Amino acid sequence: MVSLNRDERHLILIQGFDYFANGLAWVFVTIFLFAHSDIRTTILFQLWSFSSLLVFIILAGWMLKRMSSGTMMKVGIATSALFYLLLFYLQGRAITYLVPLGIFSGFSGAMFWASFNFSQYIHTNEDARAHYFGYASAVINFLSAIAPFLGGLIITIFGTTIYYGISPGYATLFLLVGLLFLGMVLFIGKLPSHEMPEFSYRHLFTKARSPAWHLVLWQHALLGLYDTALSLVTGILFYLIIRQELWVGAAQSAGCLLGAVGGVVSAKLLGKHPYFFWLGSLGLACAILLFAVMQNMIGLWIYVVVSGFTSPFLYASISTVSYHAMDAVGEHWRHKYHFLMERDIVLGILRVVSFLLLYLYMAHGDQVVLARHWLYILPILPLGIGILLQMSAKHTRR
Numbered sequence: 001m002v003s004l005n006r007d008e009r010h011l012i013l014i015q016g017f018d019y020f021a022n023g024l025a026w027v028f029v030t031i032f033l034f035a036h037s038d039i040r041t042t043i044l045f046q047l048w049s050f051s052s053l054l055v056f057i058i059l060a061g062w063m064l065k066r067m068s069s070g071t072m073m074k075v076g077i078a079t080s081a082l083f084y085l086l087l088f089y090l091q092g093r094a095i096t097y098l099v100p101l102g103i104f105s106g107f108s109g110a111m112f113w114a115s116f117n118f119s120q121y122i123h124t125n126e127d128a129r130a131h132y133f134g135y136a137s138a139v140i141n142f143l144s145a146i147a148p149f150l151g152g153l154i155i156t157i158f159g160t161t162i163y164y165g166i167s168p169g170y171a172t173l174f175l176l177v178g179l180l181f182l183g184m185v186l187f188i189g190k191l192p193s194h195e196m197p198e199f200s201y202r203h204l205f206t207k208a209r210s211p212a213w214h215l216v217l218w219q220h221a222l223l224g225l226y227d228t229a230l231s232l233v234t235g236i237l238f239y240l241i242i243r244q245e246l247w248v249g250a251a252q253s254a255g256c257l258l259g260a261v262g263g264v265v266s267a268k269l270l271g272k273h274p275y276f277f278w279l280g281s282l283g284l285a286c287a288i289l290l291f292a293v294m295q296n297m298i299g300l301w302i303y304v305v306v307s308g309f310t311s312p313f314l315y316a317s318i319s320t321v322s323y324h325a326m327d328a329v330g331e332h333w334r335h336k337y338h339f340l341m342e343r344d345i346v347l348g349i350l351r352v353v354s355f356l357l358l359y360l361y362m363a364h365g366d367q368v369v370l371a372r373h374w375l376y377i378l379p380i381l382p383l384g385i386g387i388l389l390q391m392s393a394k395h396t397r398r
Contacts, residue, residue: 081185
């Protein structure tokens with residue numbers, strides 16, 4: 001990371017610590033809601049979360065004209081702290097408050113990512129984006145590798161037995177993560193100042209889109225159809241196979257550690273050999289399919305190893321291609337915020353659609369069996385992204 005400038009390193013660390021804090025608890029939020037209800041309730045929470053995230057992403061364009069990206073980022077982090085502190089306070093009663101909890105989660109995500117993505121576009125070197133995103137993936141995965149195992153260890157040490165609706169292990173974890181997010185508000189510090197974007201909602205309808213940008217939107221549409229829903233379903237299936245929070249966390253950590261290795265390798269290779277995104281596209285598709293076929297420890301570890309190492313090649317390529325398509329537009333960055341917004345709107349809409357379809361699908365039989373069968377459908381989506389990235393590479397060569 002020594003080749004990155006100070007602002008790039010700071011942005012990577014902010015993102016890394018956000019992933020670390022969420023990595024401590026997010027998979028256990030899913031398991032916690034599942035243990036107190038069922039899969040559909042967990043999906044319903046995600047529906048509210050991503051629906052509100054979509055609404056607030058749309059409002060973020062108005063907010064960024066009135067406050068700095070650093071302030072918005074801190075508001076998002078502080079709201080994440082409030083979300084986990086509410087889980088600590090509510091415990092078993094959280095099921096009753098799924099709607100406000102989902103809205104808090106969506107608001108915090110929108111405030112953080114709208115401001116972070118904007119700062120990331122401004123302060124990163126457009127000639128070395130693959131390098132930056134590769135190292136970002138490595139740091140994120142390295143910090144995330146520590147987090148799930150540590151979260152599972154905290155739950156195990158403090159106990160999973162429920163007394164009067166309260167699980168000491170889960171309560172302790174949610175409290176610690178809430179306090180960690182409060183500390184992150186201070187860690188963000190003062191980001192480099194920048195001009196406000198010249199953004200109007202009319203830009204979403206009046207600005208011309210290049211063929212390369214249309215491909216970016218299609219890539220994010222396919223990504224939204226599976227990325228977050230896959231994390232939810234695999235988290236629950238991991239728990240049903242392993243049955244112990246500590247080892248669920250260990251499996252998640254192993255995948256992230258391999259992702260850190262894959263991120264470093266992708267940072268070195270993608271800049272020179274952009275077609276290595278196929279390693280991520282094919283690797284993720286094969287990992288999902290094999291886990292669908294083998295619902296046991298062997299299938300679980302194949303999924304962890306293969307998807308963990310190869311997925312950074314795909315996700316770093318998606319981010320790099322997205323920013324390159326923006327760079328190619330001959331305008332000042334102040335006039336480009338609508339690109340980030342419409343990309344996130346497409347991603348958000350398709351995530352909501354994926355959870356809505358999954359929620360309806362789960363109503364027609366044994367939810368666990370249906371969740372396993374649903375995995376058979378997914379491999380086509382990362383393969384589709386690979387084809388779209390291949391088309392993007394041809395536009396770049398021209």
